[in-house]
Amino acid sequence: MLIRSESEARIARLQGELSAQGIDAALILHPIDIFYFSxxxxxxxxxxxxxxxxVLWVRKxxxxxxxxxxxxxxxxxxxxxxxxxxxEGIRTIGFTFDVLPVQQYNxxxxxxxxxxxxxxxxxxxxxxxxxxxxxxxxxxxxxxxTCAVFAEVPQFLKPGMREVDLAAEFEYRLRxxxxxxxxxxxxxxxxxxxxxxxxxxxxxxxxFFDGAVTGRGLSAAAPHGASLAPIDRDVPIxxxxxxxxxxxxxxxxRIFVLGKLSERLTHAYQTSLAIQQYLAEHLKPGVICEELFxxxxxMAEDAGLGRNFMGAPGxxxxxxxxxxxxxLDEYPVLAQGFKVPLKAGQTIAIEPKFVIPGEGVLGxxxxxxxTEQGGENLTQSSDEIVYL
Numbered sequence: 498m499l500i501r502s503e504s505e506a507r508i509a510r511l512q513g514e515l516s517a518q519g520i521d522a523a524l525i526l527h528p529i530d531i532f533y534f535s536x537x538x539x540x541x542x543x544x545x546x547x548x549x550x551x552v553l554w555v556r557k558x559x560x561x562x563x564x565x566x567x568x569x570x571x572x573x574x575x576x577x578x579x580x581x582x583x584x585e586g587i588r589t590i591g592f593t594f595d596v597l598p599v600q601q602y603n604x605x606x607x608x609x610x611x612x613x614x615x616x617x618x619x620x621x622x623x624x625x626x627x628x629x630x631x632x633x634x635x636x637x638x639x640x641x642x643t644c645a646v647f648a649e650v651p652q653f654l655k656p657g658m659r660e661v662d663l664a665a666e667f668e669y670r671l672r673x674x675x676x677x678x679x680x681x682x683x684x685x686x687x688x689x690x691x692x693x694x695x696x697x698x699x700x701x702x703x704x705f706f707d708g709a710v711t712g713r714g715l716s717a718a719a720p721h722g723a724s725l726a727p728i729d730r731d732v733p734i735x736x737x738x739x740x741x742x743x744x745x746x747x748x749x750x751r752i753f754v755l756g757k758l759s760e761r762l763t764h765a766y767q768t769s770l771a772i773q774q775y776l777a778e779h780l781k782p783g784v785i786c787e788e789l790f791x792x793x794x795x796m797a798e799d800a801g802l803g804r805n806f807m808g809a810p811g812x813x814x815x816x817x818x819x820x821x822x823x824x825l826d827e828y829p830v831l832a833q834g835f836k837v838p839l840k841a842g843q844t845i846a847i848e849p850k851f852v853i854p855g856e857g858v859l860g861x862x863x864x865x866x867x868t869e870q871g872g873e874n875l876t877q878s879s880d881e882i883v884y885l
Contacts, residue, residue, distance in 0.1 A: 499536030643740025692738030
């Protein structure tokens with residue numbers, strides 16, 4: 498449960514940003530943002546004035562919110578009385594437009610006539626990108642637990658298994674270990690089910706997912722992750738999974754093989770390890786995100802794998818790392834065009850991967866924290882390919 502001092506510190510940082518930009522209050526509606534600031538994920542609206550105490554208006558469940566919340570909890574006001582509940586002098590209200598449906602915007606516009614609504618999406622995401630010592634410890638714990646499940650894979654990966662069988666076994670063990678399973682994504686039209694298990698040439702199937710690997714999936718309605726096909730020998734088997742404890746996500750990828758790999762695939766994997774090492778060493782405050790992506794892309798090009806970097810040729814993703822925390826796709830992003838300096842305490846999943854048409858996907862992924870000394874690996878376990 499979120500400790501009160503942590504909630505107070507987060508709200509104070511938000512209030513400082515609101516004051517600096519002349520915004521009178523923020524009205525937080527997105528569930529995971531409400532959880533971040535208040536400690537409860539109930540159906541509610543969190544009002545944070547630029548000065549003064551916040552209040553959480555709850556639709557359901559009021560009793561659960563009262564039990565969990567670190568801020569004052571009240572029943573959600575009636576539509577008739579809503580405007581009168583705002584402290585006097587509030588004219589400009591910040592909303593997170595990146596996740597606010599038009600229907601909800603119109604609803605609050607009717608409740609609050611005469612108020613000016615402004616976008617605080619960037620403020621919110623920037624604040625949430627920097628993790629406190631409390632959050633970092635939660636993520637370290639998530640990393641240890643997730644890596645412990647990866648260590649069990651040789652016990653149950655057998656010849657003849659289907660991709661979905663391997664995925665189900667891994668997911669079962671993650672859940673038994675206490676992983677929450679709900680992998681939240683902020684981006685519009687993006688979704689994922691815990692992770693993916695794909696192998697051989699099926700791993701290169703293109704798809705909607707904004708990443709290097711999508712997989713064939715089980716149908717056109719669920720075109721992501723494991724298929725019903727059996728896993729072949731002598732091909733890379735990629736397990737790319739999220740582990741989630743206390744809401745916090747870590748993202749991990751490891752490669753397994755039933756048999757052996759070709760020299761070309763082994764070369765691609767060694768290149769991914771070299772890129773990961775370079776990026777981890779340079780995860781320091783002040784380093785520009787775009788420059789890290791460009792350096793990684795140059796290393797891939799020098800290795801003769803530029804066309805295969807972060808996706809099949811023509812389907813390449815334009816990033817090599819993404820922020821993680823309460824959501825899978827947080828700030829910052831090590832991406833083309835993301836000309837933003839890193840900050841200490843940000844947490845980033847680094848995932849250099851290569852898609853080799855007709856053969857499969859090779860790559861690595863670990864979750865790191867930005868420090869003055871470089872990236873701290875929060876998902877420490879062997880990065881080597883496991884041959885069975």
